[in-house]
Amino acid sequence: MGLLSRKVTCNSHGQDSSYFLGWQEFEKNPYDEVKNPKGIIQMGLAENQLSFDLLESWLAKNPEAASFKRDGQSIFKELALFQDYHGLPAFKKALVDFMAEIRGNKVTFDANNIVLTAGATSANETLMFCLAEKGDAFLLPTPYYPGFDRDLKWRTGAEIVPIVCTSSNGFKITEPALEEAYHEAQRKNLRVKGVLVTNPSNPLGTTMTRNELHLLINFITDKEIHLISDEIYSGTVFSSPAFVSIMEVLKDMKMENTQEWERVHVVYSLSKDLGLPGFRVGAIYSNDPIVVAAATKMSSFGLVSSQTQSLLSAMLSDKKFTKEYLSKHQKRLRNRRNKLVSGLEKAGISCLDSNAGLFCWVDMRHLLSSNTFEAEMELWKRIVYDIKLNISPGSSCHCTEPGWFRVCFANMSEDALKLAMQRLKSFVGSIAINDLSHQELKKTGRKNRTNWVFRLSFQSFHDREQDER
Amino acid sequence: MVAMSKIATGNGHGENSPYFDGWKAYETNPFHPTDRPDGVIQMGLAENQLCFNFIKKWVVKHPEASLCSAQGVNKFKETALFQDYHGMPEFRQSVAKFMGKVRGDRVKFDPDRIVMSGGATGAHEMVAFCLADPGEAFLVPTPYYPGFDRDLRWRTGVELVPVVCESSNDFKITTNALETAYEKAKEANLRVKGLLITNPSNPLGTILDRETLKGIIEFINEKNIHLIGDEIYAATVFMEPEFVSISEILEEVECNRDLIHIVYSLSKDMGFPGFRVGIVYSYNDAVVSCARKMSSFGLVSTQTQHLIASMLSDDDFVDNFIMESKERLFRRHKYFTWSLSQVGIGSLKSNAGLFIWMDLRKLLKEKTFEAEMDLWQVIINEVKLNVSPGSSFHCNEPGWFRVCFANMDDQTMEVALLRIRTFMLEHNKAMVPRKLCSRSSLKLSFSRRQDDFMSQSIMSPHSPLPQSPLVQART
Numbered sequence: 034m035g036l037l038s039r040k041v042t043c044n045s046h047g048q049d050s051s052y053f054l055g056w057q058e059f060e061k062n063p064y065d066e067v068k069n070p071k072g073i074i075q076m077g078l079a080e081n082q083l084s085f086d087l088l089e090s091w092l093a094k095n096p097e098a099a100s101f102k103r104d105g106q107s108i109f110k111e112l113a114l115f116q117d118y119h120g121l122p123a124f125k126k127a128l129v130d131f132m133a134e135i136r137g138n139k140v141t142f143d144a145n146n147i148v149l150t151a152g153a154t155s156a157n158e159t160l161m162f163c164l165a166e167k168g169d170a171f172l173l174p175t176p177y178y179p180g181f182d183r184d185l186k187w188r189t190g191a192e193i194v195p196i197v198c199t200s201s202n203g204f205k206i207t208e209p210a211l212e213e214a215y216h217e218a219q220r221k222n223l224r225v226k227g228v229l230v231t232n233p234s235n236p237l238g239t240t241m242t243r244n245e246l247h248l249l250i251n252f253i254t255d256k257e258i259h260l261i262s263d264e265i266y267s268g269t270v271f272s273s274p275a276f277v278s279i280m281e282v283l284k285d286m287k288m289e290n291t292q293e294w295e296r297v298h299v300v301y302s303l304s305k306d307l308g309l310p311g312f313r314v315g316a317i318y319s320n321d322p323i324v325v326a327a328a329t330k331m332s333s334f335g336l337v338s339s340q341t342q343s344l345l346s347a348m349l350s351d352k353k354f355t356k357e358y359l360s361k362h363q364k365r366l367r368n369r370r371n372k373l374v375s376g377l378e379k380a381g382i383s384c385l386d387s388n389a390g391l392f393c394w395v396d397m398r399h400l401l402s403s404n405t406f407e408a409e410m411e412l413w414k415r416i417v418y419d420i421k422l423n424i425s426p427g428s429s430c431h432c433t434e435p436g437w438f439r440v441c442f443a444n445m446s447e448d449a450l451k452l453a454m455q456r457l458k459s460f461v462g463s464i465a466i467n468d469l470s471h472q473e474l475k476k477t478g479r480k481n482r483t484n485w486v487f488r489l490s491f492q493s494f495h496d497r498e499q500d501e502r
Numbered sequence: 503m504v505a506m507s508k509i510a511t512g513n514g515h516g517e518n519s520p521y522f523d524g525w526k527a528y529e530t531n532p533f534h535p536t537d538r539p540d541g542v543i544q545m546g547l548a549e550n551q552l553c554f555n556f557i558k559k560w561v562v563k564h565p566e567a568s569l570c571s572a573q574g575v576n577k578f579k580e581t582a583l584f585q586d587y588h589g590m591p592e593f594r595q596s597v598a599k600f601m602g603k604v605r606g607d608r609v610k611f612d613p614d615r616i617v618m619s620g621g622a623t624g625a626h627e628m629v630a631f632c633l634a635d636p637g638e639a640f641l642v643p644t645p646y647y648p649g650f651d652r653d654l655r656w657r658t659g660v661e662l663v664p665v666v667c668e669s670s671n672d673f674k675i676t677t678n679a680l681e682t683a684y685e686k687a688k689e690a691n692l693r694v695k696g697l698l699i700t701n702p703s704n705p706l707g708t709i710l711d712r713e714t715l716k717g718i719i720e721f722i723n724e725k726n727i728h729l730i731g732d733e734i735y736a737a738t739v740f741m742e743p744e745f746v747s748i749s750e751i752l753e754e755v756e757c758n759r760d761l762i763h764i765v766y767s768l769s770k771d772m773g774f775p776g777f778r779v780g781i782v783y784s785y786n787d788a789v790v791s792c793a794r795k796m797s798s799f800g801l802v803s804t805q806t807q808h809l810i811a812s813m814l815s816d817d818d819f820v821d822n823f824i825m826e827s828k829e830r831l832f833r834r835h836k837y838f839t840w841s842l843s844q845v846g847i848g849s850l851k852s853n854a855g856l857f858i859w860m861d862l863r864k865l866l867k868e869k870t871f872e873a874e875m876d877l878w879q880v881i882i883n884e885v886k887l888n889v890s891p892g893s894s895f896h897c898n899e900p901g902w903f904r905v906c907f908a909n910m911d912d913q914t915m916e917v918a919l920l921r922i923r924t925f926m927l928e929h930n931k932a933m934v935p936r937k938l939c940s941r942s943s944l945k946l947s948f949s950r951r952q953d954d955f956m957s958q959s960i961m962s963p964h965s966p967l968p969q970s971p972l973v974q975a976r977t
Contacts, residue, residue: 036695038635041792085579092570092578100571101561109561110554115776116621116769151620151778152585155799162657163510188631188657188796226504258504296504310585311804327510330517331657334627335620335800339776340809344570 046183055423074453077423079391080444081308084362091354098347115339118332120149124346131349132301135268140280148317148328151335153265153302156315157184159331160298163324164259165191170223172214174198174206176430178235194218197433204237206245211252227259233266236430236439237394238387240270246282259296268306270389271367295321312341373442376454380461391443398436400464409435420460422453514656519648524888535913543918546888548856549909550773552830560819567812569805581804587797589618593807596814603820604737609749617793619780620800622734622767626653628796629763629782632789633728634660639692641665641683643675645895647704663687666898673706677717696728702735705895705904706859707852709739715751723758731764737771737824740832741853759785777806838907841919845926856908863901874900885925887918
């Protein structure tokens with residue numbers, strides 16, 4: 034067999050990570066209310082399924098957008114032929130206006146500075162190709178979205194160096210953490226090209242504070258590096274504090290004519306805010322015309338289908354619709370998040386206080402048999418195979434503390450969520466019983482303890498398996 | 503201040519090539535029949551615009567193919583959420599079926615080997631990423647599509663080594679040329695990983711015969727290198743000889759299938775470049791698996807997957823479309839080449855593609871690429887036609903131009919031909935003053951229209967133009 038490239042044989046696509054193994058398990062045995070009520074409930078997929086009725090009702094009221102028509106004339110041919118990598122002007126305008134609306138119109142965006150790409154996956158990779166190459170690194174606060182390992186590193190050759198954030202301060206970015214990451218990169222002989230943050234954060238579900246944003250701006254100014262702000266969840270902020278975009282802070286600091294202004298780039302997408310991941314609508318926004326020019330040419334490798342640009346141009350230009358959508362949708366997210374939080378509370382589980390996103394960052398440290406990642410994996414396997422919930426272990430998000438899990442809440446029905454919480458409650462209940470006996474055993478000596486606990490959990494795993502068969 | 507990457511600041515995007523200069527001239531002064539009758543006519547864009555009314559009829563009759571219509575909206579949510587990089591099963595199945603039909607159902611394609619990409623542009627880059635590491639090389643027969651310089655090399659770091667083909671044998675790909683290129687790469691210390699062929703050829707508009715294809719398969723097996731077959735123009739073969747796909751040859755000769763990969767797209771065959779439907783079809787499982795993961799960077803919008811799946815599952819539509827498209831391409835090609843021959847312009851004999859490989863060597867002041875550029879400037883600025891100079895396709899011989907004929911309506915074609923006739927008459931007058939080149943003969947040529955062309959051809963009761971032999975063969 035002819036040799037293939039190193040990219041084929043290496044693991045940088047990241048798909049051997051546990052993040053994806055849970056998905057595979059889910060696919061073998063997916064929950065269905067009617068057909069498979071005992072199946073695995075998917076809580077590892079950050080999808081937004083709460084507001085399709087709003088989209089569908091807009092479609093029903095706007096038949097022209099649906100049928101390749103504009104002002105009664107067919108635009109099929111025009112769309113079929115439109116492959117200009119500058120994108121459909123009307124769509125870019127509607128998109129930047131939507132982005133401004135999400136930011137309470139405290140910032141405005143210039144449609145000439147936006148580059149359309151096939152999803153945020155493509156946007157992040159393209160930006161990386163523009164800003165970094167082999168031997169370079171970007172600093173990312175942990176925990177971070179596992180997909181970044183593939184999107185930022187795989188084909189670009191760039192590296193990621195973590196900015197370690199911990200539960201001691203709610204996982205906020207600190208100056209010492211930034212400096213430590215920078216020095217770690219230097220120790221590895223990597224040239225730091227920039228920082229990439231996700232704001233609102235995946236997997237934390239929190240928005241960055243003004244303090245953190247100031248910290249970042251000072252850091253990139255001092256080090257003369259880039260800042261990429263992935264704001265893909267900006268439209269999912271459902272409670273205070275309100276979303277503060279990096280662009281807003283730069284404006285407040287009157288930095289529009291500085292070099293830093295041109296080194297800050299925003300990534301966006303409609304996959305989370307509108308719930309349209311299948312349509313592959315991503316965007317890069319930059320104040321640096323050279324970045325815009327280079328990224329535009331690169332977008333040839335993953336343009337947005339003209340058919341999709343046309344549809345969304347009509348939808349997002351309808352300001353009455355966007356206003357109503359954002360308001361209703363955010364309310365629904367808040368309600369759903371509250372249901373998850375209270376369900377977890379009933380099971381004696383807490384999570385990081387969040388105001389955005391489609392998930393919660395859940396604290397299961399007290400359920401670990403030991404403060405190790407092995408114990409986290411053990412617990413995760415029980416949750417996936419035993420309780421039949423697919424959630425994402427913190428280690429897959431590069432969290433440095435074992436015991437945290439990302440649990441999604443917007444990609445299932447309310448009943449499925451209720452069921453998931455019930456399953457979790459019973460599971461925790463059974464562990465509590467183990468714990469009690471566990472306490473008694475303390476007296477019998479430390480050596481035997483871990484074996485005994487392990488045996489118990491192992492046993493219960495197999496007992497369930499037997500039941501299933 | 504920290505720099506951007508070398509990739510971003512370099513010239514690897516290839517947009518400083520003359521191929522794009524003509525486009526710029528067009529963009530500043532584009533032809534329009536009423537608003538800008540003196541504007542530049544675009545003949546440098548290989549688009550297929552001949553069948554839109556045919557396709558539109560289908561679209562109007564099938565509102566359910568649009569996710570957003572009342573008839574299709576019940577599928578909206580599940581489709582909008584579907585981001586699985588395997589692609590929608592019905593999309594893969596319908597594309598596999600279409601690819602088979604385009605090859606006369608002589609081969610079957612496996613839907614599970616179909617991987618999506620951001621157009622053929624994305625497909626080529628993806629295949630390069632899978633097959634080669636930075637510093638390694640692909641062999642590409644000249645002349646070739648200028649976009650390959652960007653698609654295969656820019657972000658991948660892969661090199662291209664030309665397999666030089668000559669006009670003396672109609673630019674055929676000989677084993678000799680392949681060996682020469684391979685040796686050249688070796689001398690330059692480049693490890694050759696594969697050979698990329700475009701069949702039907704852009705810019706030649708010709709197809710590879712069986713013998714050549716077998717020779718190529720033999721060559722790549724012997725050298726143990728990959729073969730990438732870009733078959734993006736497969737359905738544009740409008741005349742005999744019949745198209746022979748790599749997929750067919752595989753059934754006829756011994757070959758290591760792990761070396762074979764096909765790139766496809768709906769941009770040319772169907773005229774849908776805006777929908778970004780690119781396909782990588784590999785016979786190598788590891789490549790399919792890796793490419794599929796990479797396809798995350800350029801998946802086809804599910805809104806479009808849904809439309810295409812509906813359209814291409816309609817067997818009647820597909821069968822009729824393939825026939826109708828060939829018919830229209832045949833007619834347009836025949837009329838265009840005949841009209842050119844009337845004013846002494848020849849082109850490479852071709853039976854496919856959306857363009858002809860025009861021979862203007864005798865119009866060159868001298869046999870140099872500078873002279874070719876001079877002539878090209880004249881064509882753009884004086885004749886006001888954007889055509890593509892052969893040098894931008896890495897042709898080794900000056901004087902050839904690629905001229906597209908399928909991206910305009912009949913009226914625009916007439917204006918283009920009129921301008922060419924005028925130019926040639928002026929040129930002939932300037933070259934050799936003769937009595938024939940008087941005003942009266944000028945008037946005569948002006949009156950030549952499609953009717954004259956038609957009156958010289960065999961009339962059939964149903965169509966004013968001779969039927970494509972390919973079409974006749976079917977009935």
